Each structure stands twice: as C-alpha cells, then as structure tokens.
Amino acid sequence: xxxxxxxxxxxxxxxxxxxxxxxxxxxxxxxxxxxxxxxxxxxxxxxxxxxxxxxxxxxxxxxxxxxxxxxxxxxxxxxxxxxxxxxxxxxxxxxxxxxxxxxxxxxxxxxxxxxxxxxxxxxxxxxxxxxxxxxxxxxxxxxxxxxxxxxxxxxxxxxxxxxxxxxxxxxxxxxxxxxxxxxxxxxxxxxxxxxxxxxxxxxxxxxxxxxxxxxxxxxxxxxxxxxxxxxxxxxxxxxxxxxxxxxxxxxxxxxxxxxxxxxxxxxxxxxxxxxxxxxxxxxxxxxxxxxxxxxxxxxxxxxxxxxxxxxxxxxxxxxxxxxxxxxx
Amino acid sequence: xxxxxxxxxxxxxxxxxxxxxxxxxxxxxxxxxxxxxxxxxxxxxxxxxxxxxxxxxxxxxxxxxxxxxxxxxxxxxxxxxxxxxxxxxxxxxxxxxxxxxxxxxxxxxxxxxxxxxxxxxxxxxxxxxxxxxxxxxxxxxxxxxxxxxxxxxxxxxxxxxxxxxxxxxxxxxxxxxxxxxxxxxxxxxxxxxxxxxxxxxxxxxxxxxxxxxxxxxxxxxxxxxxxxxxxxxxxxxxxxxxxxxxxxxxxxxxxxxxxxxxxxxxxxxxxxxxxxxxxxxxxxxxxxxxxxxxxxxxxxxxxxxxxxxxxxxxxxxxxxxxxxxxxx
Numbered sequence: 001x002x003x004x005x006x007x008x009x010x011x012x013x014x015x016x017x018x019x020x021x022x023x024x025x026x027x028x029x030x031x032x033x034x035x036x037x038x039x040x041x042x043x044x045x046x047x048x049x050x051x052x053x054x055x056x057x058x059x060x061x062x063x064x065x066x067x068x069x070x071x072x073x074x075x076x077x078x079x080x081x082x083x084x085x086x087x088x089x090x091x092x093x094x095x096x097x098x099x100x101x102x103x104x105x106x107x108x109x110x111x112x113x114x115x116x117x118x119x120x121x122x123x124x125x126x127x128x129x130x131x132x133x134x135x136x137x138x139x140x141x142x143x144x145x146x147x148x149x150x151x152x153x154x155x156x157x158x159x160x161x162x163x164x165x166x167x168x169x170x171x172x173x174x175x176x177x178x179x180x181x182x183x184x185x186x187x188x189x190x191x192x193x194x195x196x197x198x199x200x201x202x203x204x205x206x207x208x209x210x211x212x213x214x215x216x217x218x219x220x221x222x223x224x225x226x227x228x229x230x231x232x233x234x235x236x237x238x239x240x241x242x243x244x245x246x247x248x249x250x251x252x253x254x255x256x257x258x259x260x261x262x263x264x265x266x267x268x269x270x271x272x273x274x275x276x277x278x279x280x281x282x283x284x285x286x287x288x289x290x291x292x293x294x295x296x297x298x299x300x301x302x303x304x305x306x307x308x309x310x311x312x313x314x315x316x317x318x319x320x321x322x323x324x325x326x327x328x
Numbered sequence: 329x330x331x332x333x334x335x336x337x338x339x340x341x342x343x344x345x346x347x348x349x350x351x352x353x354x355x356x357x358x359x360x361x362x363x364x365x366x367x368x369x370x371x372x373x374x375x376x377x378x379x380x381x382x383x384x385x386x387x388x389x390x391x392x393x394x395x396x397x398x399x400x401x402x403x404x405x406x407x408x409x410x411x412x413x414x415x416x417x418x419x420x421x422x423x424x425x426x427x428x429x430x431x432x433x434x435x436x437x438x439x440x441x442x443x444x445x446x447x448x449x450x451x452x453x454x455x456x457x458x459x460x461x462x463x464x465x466x467x468x469x470x471x472x473x474x475x476x477x478x479x480x481x482x483x484x485x486x487x488x489x490x491x492x493x494x495x496x497x498x499x500x501x502x503x504x505x506x507x508x509x510x511x512x513x514x515x516x517x518x519x520x521x522x523x524x525x526x527x528x529x530x531x532x533x534x535x536x537x538x539x540x541x542x543x544x545x546x547x548x549x550x551x552x553x554x555x556x557x558x559x560x561x562x563x564x565x566x567x568x569x570x571x572x573x574x575x576x577x578x579x580x581x582x583x584x585x586x587x588x589x590x591x592x593x594x595x596x597x598x599x600x601x602x603x604x605x606x607x608x609x610x611x612x613x614x615x616x617x618x619x620x621x622x623x624x625x626x627x628x629x630x631x632x633x634x635x636x637x638x639x640x641x642x643x644x645x646x647x648x649x650x651x652x653x654x655x656x
Contacts (some may be wrong), residue, residue, distance in 0.1 A: 172490055
C-alpha cells in the first residue's frame with residue numbers, strides 16, 4: 001500500500017543508525033535500558049534518577065549516582081547515548097543540582113544532552129560552550145521557543161504534541177499539528193513526540209516533516225526497562241480510552257492509567273494538586289515500585305498500540321522498518 | 329525525501345478521483361463550494377443551512393431550501409456530492425426536521441449522506457434501507473461507536489482527532505492517535521479529520537492507516553466558499569497559537585480565532601455557555617456575516633498551514649499531490 005523512503009539529518013548529528021530517541025523519563029530509565037536502545041541503533045538517554053530506587057541525598061549524591069550510571073552505560077554499549085539535563089535558568093541564580101550534575105557530565109565526557117524545559121537562550125548557549133550536542137525539548141512547545149533554542153545553538157528540536165503522556169503541553173494541540181508547526185519554524189531537524197508507539201506513528205511523523213521520533217511510553221513496556229512488571233502490564237492491558245487526565249500542578253497534564261490516586265485527582269486544579277497530592281508527580285511509587293493504586297502510571301495516548309512487552313531491539317526494528325539507513 | 333504511493337477504497341465507494349471530502353460545515357457551504365470540490369475530484373457536501381443567509385421557517389421550509397440547493401448543485405456538477413444528515417434517534421421519537429429533510433433526500437435521489445452524531449445503529453440501518461451510501465462521523469469518536477456504525481452498515485467511518493475545529497471531541501486525544509485507533513477497530517475504510525490542511529497532513533493520515541481525509545477549515549478559506557471575506561482573511565492571518573478553546577455547551581470545544589466573544593467565553597462552563605451565550609454556536613454571525621467580534625469563527629488547529637485563499641481545484645490538487653489516482 002505504501003512505500004516510504006526516509007532520510008534524516010539526525011542520524012548524522014548523533015552518529016546513530018536510526019533517528020529514534022528513548023526519552024529520558026523520570027525513575028524508569030537505567031544503564032540497561034539506555035544501552036539496549038543504543039545497541040539497537042537508536043539513542044537511549046538516562047533520565048532523572050536513572051538506575052536508582054531511592055531518592056538521592058542532595059546534589060552531590062545525585063551527581064555521583066549519575067556518574068556511576070553513566071559509567072555503567074559505557075560498559076554496556078559503545079554506541080552514542082544521551083543524558084537528560086534540566087538547566088538552571090542562569091538569571092534565576094544558583095541551582096546546586098544543575099551545577100553538580102553539569103560537573104559530572106563534563107568530567108564523564110557525555111556528548112549529547114537532552115535538555116527539557118523553557119527555551120532559555122543563555123542556558124543553551126552556556127551548554128554549547130562546553131561542547132555538548134543539544135537535543136532541546138520545550139515543555140510547552142511554541143514557535144517562539146523553537147526559534148530561540150535554534151538561535152542559541154540547539155542541534156535538534158523536539159516537537160511535543162498533546163498526545164504525549166507525562167507531562168503534556170499546557171494547551172491541547174495534537175502531534176499532527178505541533179510537528180509541522182515547529183518544522184516550519186526552524187532550520188535544524190525536528191523530532192516528533194506524542195502518541196507514537198508503532199510504525200504508523202513513525203511514518204506519519206516523517207510525513208509531517210519530522211526527521212526523527214522521540215518515544216517514552218513504548219520503551220517503558222520493554223524487557224530492559226526498569227519499570228515494575230505490573231506497570232508494564234498496566235500499559236499492555238489498557239487502551240487510550242481508559243486514560244484520564246490530571247493536572248501536573250505546573251501547567252499541562254499527566255495522562256494516567258485508571259487507578260485510585262489518578263481517578264481521585266482528575267478533578268483537582270493546579271493548586272490542589274500542588275498542595276495536597278505530593279504522591280502525584282513522584283512517578284516512582286507506581287511506575288518503579290509497582291504500587292499502582294498509590295501513585296500514578298503516566299503514559300501517552302499511544303498505549304492503544306502497545307499490546308506486548310518486547311526487547312528494545314525488536315521495538316526499534318519494528319518502529320523503523322520503513323527507514324532506510326544510509327551510513328551507520 | 330519521500331515517495332508515498334497511496335491507494336484507497338474510498339475512491340471506489342464514492343466514485344470519485346481523490347479520497348477527500350469537504351466537511352458539511354454549518355452555514356458556510358453552498359452549491360458553488362460543493363460543486364467546486366466535486367469538480368476538482370474530491371467530494372463536496374452540503375452542510376446545515378447550505379446556501380442560506382437567513383434562518384428557515386420550520387422543517388418544511390428548511391427541507392425545501394435544501395431541495396433548491398441540491399438541484400443547484402446538480403446544475404454545477406455531474407460528479408458525486410454528499411449531503412449532511414443528523415438523524416433523529418429513532419427511539420427518541422419524532423424529529424420533524426429530520427423527517428422532512430429525509431423526504432427531500434430520497435426524492436432528490438441523493439446518493440451519499442454524511443451522518444454526524446452518535447452511533448445509533450437503528451438510525452444508520454434505517455438510512456441504509458433507503459439505499460444511501462453512509463459516511464459516518466461520531467462526534468466524540470470511540471472504538472465502540474465505530475464498531476456499532478460498521479455493524480449497522482456505515483460504508484466509511486470518519487475518525488476525528490482533537491486537532492479539529494468546531495466542534496471537537498470531548499476528550500483531547502489528537503488525530504495522530506484517534507486515526508489508527510479507529511482503523512484498528514473496523515474493516516471499512518476510515519477517513520481522518522482534525523488539523524489537516526496541507527499535503528503533510530494528508531500523507532500523515534495515510535501513514536496512520538486512513539484511506540482518505542475530511543477537511544473543513546481548509547475549504548472555508550477557498551475562493552468558492554460562501555464564508556465572509558473577513559472570516560477567510562481571519563484564517564489566513566492567524567496561527568494555531570492564537571486560537572482559544574471554548575465549551576460548546578454539549579460536550580467538546582469550539583476552537584476559535586481571538587475576537588471578543590470568544591475571548592470572553594473561554595472561561596465559561598457548559599451550563600454558562602448554554603444559558604447565556606446563544607451567539608456562540610450560531611456560526612452565521614462571524615463566519616457568514618463577517619461580524620467577527622459578535623460571534624465566533626471556529627477553525628481547526630491546522631490554520632497554521634493556511635496562508636492563502638485559493639480555488640478548490642488548487643487546494644485539492646495540492647493536498648493530493650502524492651496520491652496516485654487509478655480509476656477516476
């Protein structure tokens with residue numbers, strides 16, 4: 001029915017075979033997951049609390065734990081991988097976590113940072129001065145933010161549609177619209193994210209002008225993911241229509257599977273979520289520890305198309321089946 | 329960069345060259361618009377109040393006005409075209425408008441009905457008994473509704489993503505997700521709608537498994553559209569980020585351009601919209617009469633990609649540039 005022959009600048013920029021990034025999700029990434037994705041030809045990324053199952057004791061402990069996980073990843077793969085970084089807004093003063101992590105990233109010679117947050121030009125410029133390749137994802141994507149990030153030196157921009165899981169953009173505009181909107185705004189290559197979890201979504205993203213895809217949820221339900229088995233099965237057995245939306249407390253929504261904490265929280269506003277429900281947002285409880293009723297399992301609308309837990313190699317191969325790799 | 333060779337069952341079912349339908353929008357369709365789309369190789373459809381600029385005096389007047397517009401359309405094209413029909417729920421008792429319109433549709437030998445509403449099997453079965461080809465669009469699309477419509481005899485199902493304009497599904501799940509969700513649910517062909525207004529959107533829809541596309545907003549901004557010139561220019565000059573969401577009063581949202589009525593109404597809930605703002609929902613004021621501040625101009629998130637008013641022929645040719653027509 002279709003023949004899609006896809007080219008991408010992203011494989012060249014990142015030095016990888018397939019233009020697919022496993023998103024740096026909080027708590028549910030690890031050296032094993034990241035290496036599995038990178039070994040399959042995509043790029044894995046270590047997210048916040050990668051490989052951990054306890055909360056770090058301050059910035060230095062957090063940074064040293066990251067160092068350990070980076071070293072572990074390097075033992076498991078010789079392919080490129082990325083690390084998540086939330087930059088401190090330079091003008092906002094000190095951020096001890098950001099600075100401690102940055103020191104480790106430089107010392108460990110990490111090459112690619114996935115920077116998620118606001119499009120702060122000073123932050124991005126500063127990171128570029130250290131020599132990092134920057135994949136930038138604005139949390140609430142805008143044309144202005146994409147242009148600012150490009151001007152500051154971002155190498156790749158991630159365009160996030162509302163089909164995404166946790167946490168969504170604040171305004172519900174779908175992946176179908178956001179991707180070409182950002183593609184038109186910048187000259188650097190764009191990766192699509194939001195609701196993509198099978199080959200159809202990948203091919204649609206390319207048709208929209210994206211040159212790569214950035215997936216979280218599909219990789220949670222992988223063999224190598226550190227997510228709790230019950231959280232993985234929770235994804236496999238639920239569909240898009242089962243999901244509920246609850247405010248994050250800082251703009252946007254979590255899309256969550258239907259368990260008691262999420263069901264109770266769906267009618268709360270930002271302030272109520274912030275003040276009374278600290279368990280929402282600590283994704284560890286449900287997603288890593290598997291206590292589904294006590295926390296939230298946050299996933300994209302693309303769970304409809306995830307019906308089986310597979311290895312990262314199988315996932316990457318299936319997603320990129322129509323991609324013709326040229327150089328890697 | 330890409331070669332997409334698209335096949336579709338929809339061209340055979342409808343007897344048209346390109347699998348593209350101009351949606352039956354309220355007030356802003358007419359014999360001229362519909363014939364222009366059909367003559368360009370797609371299928372135009374007459375929507376509620378097609379060709380009118382005053383409100384009809386009851387069911388019989390409404391039906392006779394439709395008869396006039398159908399005859400006018402036949403004079404302007406010998407290609408297939410459709411007519412919108414909101415069926416009365418059979419169990420809900422009489423609906424004089426529905427019955428009066430149905431009588432005219434049968435007498436005028438209309439072949440294709442675009443049925444928008446809930447997936448009521450009795451309604452669809454009854455219409456099939458009259459011999460109509462049914463394009464069914466569930467207002468708030470669900471897997472269950474799609475299956476019910478197929479079982480009742482619908483020939484084509486339209487999958488509507490939240491990227492759409494007026495009125496949106498009640499739950500914000502994007503076109504990127506809804507299309508493959510419905511494709512997986514049924515065996516009849518699916519058309520995609522929501523945020524599609526350039527070739528990229530069309531090709532993405534096909535990559536997602538759709539076999540056709542169903543567009544409203546792109547055709548409002550056409551030369552042949554009866555929309556007021558200022559409403560057309562309003563689309564051309566605004567982008568997706570300018571749009572605001574306001575409740576319809578019956579579930580879902582209108583996506584509207586930023587003028588005073590819409591700006592004031594964006595914080596109202598369903599009851600407030602229902603009880604105090606009858607001007608919202610009467611799309612005639614802004615869209616047909618051009619009094620943009622007094623009504624709402626409701627459009628899809630795909631307005632970002634509409635930068636010029638063009639003829640329907642140019643629009644259809646551009647959208648379907650990668651479609652290889654086989655038989656028509």
